[in-house]
Amino acid sequence: MWAIKVENLVKQYKNGVRALNGLSLQVKSGEIFSLLGQNGAGKSTLINILTTYLHKTSGKITVFGKDIEEDPNSIRKQIACVAQRTSIDNHLSMEENMIFQSRLYKVNSDIAKKRMKELIHCFELEHYLKYPVSSYSGGVKRRLDIAVNMMSQPKILFLDEPTVGMDIQSRMAMWDMMKKIRDDFGTTIFLTTHYLEEADQLSSTICIMKDGHEIVQASPCELRKYVHQNVLRISFHKEEQAQNCASNLQHTMSLKSVIVKDNCITIGTRDSQKDFHSINKWLLENDISFTGIEIAQPSLDDIFLNLTKASEKEVLS
Helix, strand or coil, X not given: CEEEEEEEEEEECCCCCEEEEEEEEEEECCCEEEEECCCCCCHHHHXXXXXXXXXXXXXXXXXXXXXXXXXXXXXXXXXXXXXCCCCCCCCCCHHHHHHHHHHHCCCCHHHHHHHHHHHHHHCCCHHHCCCCHHHCCHHXXXXXXXXXXHHHCCCEEEEECXXXXXXXXXXXXXXXXXXXXHHHHCCEEEXXXXXXXXXXXXXXXXXXXXXXXXXXEECHHHXXXXXXXXXXXXXXXXXXXXXXXXXXXXXXXXXXXXXXXXXXXXXXXXXXXXXXXXXXXXXXXXXXXXXXXXXXXXXXXXXXXXXXXXXXCCEXX
């Protein structure tokens, strides 16, 4: 069953800006769905429409088969949204935050207390009960924010970049939390993230969008089939070295796809062995200092950049 189905969605603001331009996507019930796109792609507008904060201009949206504009009140009871900025109250305790949320959704008091204990245990928050919320780290506040939003037992949980700014340990703890929400509670998660590794690790389905419409929707495995080639990856000590080498390499060898990201050059290749030998020879003959060269399968980063052409550092043919 589709948890969310969006068909030919258009959103045009009064100033003439068209944030969504014929977007279509489908989210399966019980999956982690990731929406990827560069800044300005329309992700925030889409979430605001799906969570009933904004009205669409045209198109059709159904949530569990119900039209989002015909019965918005019913849909609001089935969803929860955790925005980038935490919504918890620092002046309330952990338990008070959770009980307050349950009252907003008119959850029975006895059920709310039982649910609160379950969520605190499930998300490993017991240790923080005796401390004021204002003293929590950003990662713990984010975990509590999600736990608070789970008090209403939503069927769909929207998470807008939930791990932004976290260290790797906190991010991995958040990944485990998302898996628990999906597996233990059966909740569908609609995730937006700029961490492509995160989408790759967690998602059953990924949708990449650009300029208000979808480019592709597929599983992480299926996405790799969209790039029918291996890549050569050349690494350097500094980003400037990679930039200079990419320009010279592009001009000299007439390569079709050369992308620079950080201190690495990624080159699309259909004959990886041949290109590996010729490029390696060129680097050595021109006395270009590099730290490594390898043949690799395209990562989700490579696929994203190839499909969106989002990187300003890209060198095009």
